[in-house]
Amino acid sequence: MKSPFPSNRLSMTMRTQLRCTGLVLPWVAFSVQAQVFNIPAGNLDTVLNQFALQAGIEYSLDASLTQGQYSQGLQGDYQPEDAFSVLLADAGLSAQKQRDGSYLVDIGDQWALDAVQVGTRLDGGANRDEVGEANVYDKDSATEYRGKEELERFRGADAADIFKGMANVSSGDARNGGGIDPNIRGVQGPGRVPVIIDGTEQEITMDNGYRAASNRSFLDPNLIGGMTVHKGAQINPDVNTSVGGAVEITTLSASDIVLPGETFGMEFIAESSSNSIAPREPRLYTGQDISSIPEYADLANPAIDLLYTDPALVIDPRERQDDNPFNGEDVAYRLAIGGVGPKVDWLAAYAYRNRGNYFSGTKEASFYQQPFNGDESQGVENRRLFIQPEHLALVYHPGEEVPNTSSEMESFLGKFAFNINPATKVEFGARYTKSVHGEILADRAETRYMSGLAQWPLNHTELQAYNLRVRSNPANPYIDFKSNLWVTLSDIRSNTGPGSPNALTNGNTIIKNTSLMNSEEDRYGYSFSNKMLFGSDVDVTLSGNYQYHQLAPKGDLDSVIAKFDKGQVRAGERTEYNGSANVEWRASDSIIFNAGVRYGYYKSIDNYVKNRLAAGDRSSLSQYGVEGYRLSYQMNVPITDANRATYLAGVESRVRNADTSLNQEIADLRDGIPNLPPFLVPGFQAQLDAKVAQQDALVAQEIAAASGHTSYVEDIESEWHHNGEHNYSAADNGCIAAVNSPNYVEGSCKAEKLSSSSTSTYTNYESSDSGWMPSASITWLMTEDSRSYIRYAESLRFPSMFESTVGFSAVPATSSPLAPERSKLWELGYVYYFDHANVKLTYFDQVIEDVMDRNTSVTTTSFTNLDKMKTSGIELQLDYDDGDYFGDLSFAYNLENEVCDENAATQRFMADLKTDDTPNYQECRRGGFSTTSYLANKVPPEMSGSLHLGARFFNKKLIAGARTYYADGSHSEDYVKRDDVTTLDAYIGYAYNKHIQFELRGSNLTDIYYLEPGAVAGIPAPGRTISVKLTSRF
Structure with a gap:
């Protein structure tokens, strides 16, 4: 949790300290009582004394609390309360203003000891957890932060539980394999969300067979001091983010x-x-x-x-x-x-x-108890x-x-x-x-x-x-x-x-x-x-x-x-x-x-x-x-004056060329008559004429029936090939266009792989x-x-x-x-x-x-x-x-x-x-x-x-x-x-x-x-x- 400071000024001050040492930033202009300080680093007692002299204030403390403590100094524009917060952050101390206008420097509340711990002095001397929590609101990018106290409190069963409660952040495959695989806003996988632990990367991609791959990083949550989740790509000199962002973990200090x-x-x-x-x-x-x-x-x-x-x-x-x-x-x-x-x-x-x-749990399992369906x-x-x-x-x-x-x-x-x-x-x-x-x-x-x-x-x-x-x-x-x-x-x-x-x-x-x-x-x-x-x-x-x-x-x-x-x-x-x-x-x-x-x-x-x-x-x-594929499908074609003759001709052709015994007999007679002796021709010709007449009657019957049709079913076949790089175009697939047509015969589209392969x-x-x-x-x-x-x-x-x-x-x-x-x-x-x-x-x-x-x-x-x-x-x-x-x-x-x-x-x-x-x-x-x-x-x-x-x-x-x-x-x-x-x-x-x-x-x-x-x-x-x-x- 953020410490109970009365306004946003702490987070703004700390951002000023970290990012622009020596500068007077625009947002400090909002502070009507701010003062410029330029105090070099040194012993904390010496730095506090110089600050008190420059600010014109008085303070009191137990000298044992600051004995041997080191300070990064103070450069920039601050109000006294904010300056104290920065100077005392590394020491785990705080300054409270008294009724007479002086300040009392003392230890914070006992349970909050975990909450006011600091990161390594290498990181600039500011309170690690307070800086991380403040950056959630002060950075010009979306982040999440978890400090030492909260990470230890909500440790969970697996390392993946460290992300629970963060907006749009989770871990993939949280219960298999023992690692963390961060998912930020639905982006996850090898190289998409680097996990950076004290500036190092060690993510290991594990192949999960037909299912997927897990991109795991391993660390005992009991060794984590603080964790920042950076959402989305950014140019950050301290964190090498990728398309999904990054997870930045700092171990204990x-x-x-x-x-x-x-x-x-x-x-x-x-x-x-x-x-x-x-x-x-x-x-x-x-x-x-x-x-x-x-x-x-x-x-x-x-x-x-x-x-x-x-x-x-x-x-x-x-x-x-x-x-x-x-x-x-x-x-x-x-x-x-x-x-x-x-x-x-x-x-x-x-x-x-x-x-x-x-x-596992015992309650509300009905959704997960649906019967198997056989496939x-x-x-x-x-x-x-x-x-x-x-x-x-x-x-x-x-x-x-x-x-x-x-x-x-x-x-x-x-x-x-x-x-x-x-x-x-x-x-x-x-x-x-x-x-x-x-x-x-x-x-x-x-x-x-x-x-x-x-x-x-x-x-x-x-x-x-x-x-x-x-x-x-x-x-x-x-x-x-x-x-x-x-x-x-x-x-x-x-x-x-x-x-x-x-x-x-x-x-x-x-x-x-x-x-x-x-x-x-x-x-x-x-x-x-x-x-x-x-x-x-x-x-x-x-x-x-x-x-x-x-x-x-x-x-x-x-x-x-x-x-x-x-x-x-x-x-x-x-x-x-x-x-x-x-x-x-x-x-x-x-x-x-x-x-x-x-x-x-x-x-x-x-x-x-x-x-x-x-x-x-x-x-x-x-x-x-x-x-490629061989495609076949059927379409209902409306009959109009423009295509009626063609359609009826098609009906006649279909009757005359159908695979029937009548049509086979006609074909046999026509093929055989030229080879017969002359005296046998009249008899077989009479048979042929009778068969043709029978066929003509069938044609007339089918045409008569077809004349009342308003549409007919057309069989269509085509081949669908890739572009040479095994990519296929939807525009070349006749079935895709056909199924969206009101004239498509439902369920008629079929596909077979071409016999040729590569x-x-x-x-x-x-x-x-x-x-x-x-x-x-x-x-x-x-x-x-x-x-x-x-x-x-x-x-x-x-x-x-x-x-x-x-x-x-x-x-x-x-x-x-x-x-x-x-x-x-x-x-x-x-x-x-x-x-x-x-x-x-x-x-x-x-x-x-x-x-x-x-x-x-x-x-x-x-x-x-x-x-x-x-x-x-x-x-x-x-x-x-x-x-x-x-x-x-x-x-x-x-x-x-x-x-x-x-x-x-x-x-x-x-x-x-x-x-x-x-x-x-x-x-x-x-x-x-x-x-x-x-x-x-x-x-x-x-x-x-x-x-x-x-x-x-x-x-x-x-x-x-x-x-x-x-x-x-x-x-x-x-x-x-x-x-x-x-x-x-x-x-x-x-x-x-x-x-x-x-x-x-x-x-x-x-x-x-x-x-x-x-x-x-x-x-x-x-x-x-x-x-x-x-x-x-x-």
Whole structure:
């Protein structure tokens, strides 16, 4: 929550401090008692004394509170209260004005200790959480922020729960795999929403087979200090955003741990939760002959049965017994120690959490209990090519254990910041995470067999991250320099292979684990920015980013290919860099202009394709293509004076040429008479004349009947060919035009693949591209209490490693390389500041051109560029805090989410011909064109919202609150069906003193059974969970 300051001035002041040190910004003109200060950095006591002398004020404090504290100084135009807020933010202190006009500097309320913690001093010395929350309303772009206190309070069952309650922000596939995969305004996927942790990136794309791909990042929420979600593209020197925006996470810092006035501190957190039970890992028979395994003796078709109904994997789900938080298999603790000083800040932290499989909710499950309709398997028993939530509760019974949802995570964090001099700081950070979590290939998750469910082996992921930051801000208007050198190393053992844990391949009788993928994924990066001040009205920022990305299976590539019987294995390397320039001009006291441009470039190499070509194995790179279709349909043609004669002639021709015995006899007589002896001719000629007369009578009869017709049915045939790049035009498809005609004979359109087909070899192992991205915004400071802005931004997303390389279930198309996505975003924002509240209303309209998706055919599953994706909507953000009562509201209403493409629309039309007598051609569809589309499950709810209310009691030692979350059910046009859901979370906490705090909280208190938006695997969300927490700080 925002701290209870009486107006918007704190957020404006802090923005001034962070962005324009040394300048008098236009909005400060609203402050009638403001004063110019230029106090250099130094010891906090010295800085406070200089401030008091310059401001002509008196203050008092306990000297022990500021002993050893360091201050960044104060430059700019401030009122005394605002200046105190900036100077004291790093120390966790506040200044209260007394009746005699003096100020008392003291520690804030005890429970709010978590809320007033600061970020690393490397970030400028301002209060991290207050700055983040203020930026939601003060930035000329849409953002969401969560501070340390709120993240820990609403931790949830999985890391993905950190986004719950944010307007138009969620995580895809939240309950499978243990990571976070952010979805912002319906935009999600590899490279679309980078997750940046302390300036590093480590997102890992996991192939989920026929379903989709998950783009996961791993971090224990207990190590997060603050998180900002940037919505939509922007030129931001500190964050490398993409077409969907970015998620910026800052881990804990020393000032999160050290109490105000101290130089050393320690914090220990322990918690325990209900609603979980230890997983029972399956039996694996890797390397054994199937004939020696009694468990498999009765399998009718072992190769198929082991894929979808392996008896060695099945468990009998257990039922939840109670809500005792000490009975659950869910424990977590964190130990952090740190120190602060004038020259060095340091932090060391260890976090551990072990949670078993959770239990689903029990209430309101009827939507998910709809009976199976017989087409769920798509041709193979128990195979689920796409998610079908309406049957989910028939698989995962309400209140039962949900397998493959356990998580065990162990993390280490170290940070060391060195103040080389008052103007230059250097920080080194290191992070290690080991995650052992449940995971199942998505198309195997929704099968119940042998009265049980499959529990797959646990996934193992090890991550390392290192970064070195430098910040230099000397007394030089042309130097405000930041840089970050970083590396992330990932070692992944996932269940995302094309097979199953116990599998038979290529007629072999030896069991293999073909679900297991062992890979290493490393990233190396560097970023920098420098801000230059040109007078008091203009500043220019130059920035750049570089990243090298490498993906390879563990071990020799050839041996891994052999393991999967020459199956496709992703392996490659990718380089991307960009540079930008941005100018801000404060044209007047109320108008600010901002404009910039960014240039980006990428290059990728597919080492699998390179390997196969070098080995002469072109068959593994073959791609099958259909040359076209033969179309046939019927039309009712009205008979007019102009075509009557032609129609009647056609009737006569049809009678005379029909395949009848009469017509055959006439033809035989005519063919035979010339060859007869003369004496036989008269007799046969008489027969012919009689037959012809009979035929003439039939013709006359048919013509007479046809003369009264007003229309006739015409049979039409045509061929439909692609344009040479496997793209089809709707204008060339006779059926598409015909079905929209009132004269079309319903159900008559049929299509057959042409007998000719093409097989090509995919040889494009190297691709590259580049482009420019402009942006601009105008801000109007309307009054002291209100402001508005309009901004336009473009961004390019180049093909990711996943889209640039060949692999199971999704490969680049023959027409590769793929074109980059280009987003074009318009955003309008209005902000109003009340004494104890802020409100922001945002409208957005975005088009992503050349959006990448998997095509509509399961048989080819290649990536392709679609014409565009269109999204628009309205978002409302509001918060309130008067010191005793607080709350926040977020609401999103999405007006549009459509994908448009002529070729995909024609393919969807052709697919519908097989199942629908009246297929409908639509060039734009909500969520894409197929259930196998990657975009289909990324569509956000049409409406969603969250309301959080709370209060502080007993001199702020007791805090209590509740949060409710609502998400609309699926739209009628959505491929993935969901019911609407409302959940309730609540908490109560007590600060015994500044060292000991207790908290009791509950999530999903009404125990609702539901599926979250963005799910790829059909796994229900956790049911009611009760948690207890102890925090100790010394």
